[in-house]
Amino acid sequence: MKLNLSLQQAFKSPDLALKRAHIKKAIETTLDHVEVKTDSEIGIACVDHEQSHRLNLEYRGKDKSTNVLSFPSDIPEEVLPLLDARPLGDLVICIPVVLDEAIEQHKTAQAHFMHMLVHGTLHLLGYDHETSDEDAEEMEALEIEILAKLGLENPYQEQ
Known part of the structure; x- marks a missing residue:
């Protein structure tokens, strides 16, 4: 399985060094864990409060910024065989919220x-x-398992 990653860093912070290789590994580990075998592509935009707030209000009706918004691909199934990689969609991650x-x-x-x-x-x-x-x-259990594969602790465990 090959992953095509489009990364847009509209907001950067000195408190979070984003390394493309780490991002790709997290996504590939997730796809592998849930047995996605096809070549895939994903877009990630790292944004500020204002952009996240606007998108969250527009698409979810929530009047605040949020940590991550997911926009799954809506490409028709009959088109997928014509593509080199399956578009999964886009993630918008609000760095200040994170x-x-x-x-x-x-x-x-x-x-x-x-x-x-x-x-x-x-x-x-x-x-x-x-x-x-x-x-x-189910989703939390998957997250815990995937993060463990990445060497990270259970995010739901009280610190």
């Missing part, structure tokens, strides 16, 4: 960012923690 949450949750910014990558990628694949308690438990 940094604030990392402090609140007593985690490193890098660990929390990686968690948001895994979490968002699972959303792109159709996993949803807001539909039922069972779905939330």
Whole structure:
């Protein structure tokens, strides 16, 4: 499985060094864990509060910025065989929210960012923690397993 990654850093912070190789590894580990075998592509935009707030309001009706927004690809199934890689969609990650949450949750910014990558990628694949308690438990369990493969601690464990 090959991953094509488009990374746009509209917002950068000295408190979070984003390395393309680490981002790619987190996404590839997620895809491998849930047995995605096809070549895939994903877009990631790292944004500020204002951009996240605007998108969250427009697409989810929530009047605040949020850590990660997932926009799954809506390319028709019949078109997919014509493509070199399956478009999974786009993630919009609000760096200031990730940094604030990392402090609140007593985690490193890098660990929390990686968690948001895994979490968002699972959303792109159709996993949803807001539909039922069972779905939330399934998604959290996957996140814990994937993050462990990346050498990161359980993000839901109290620190």
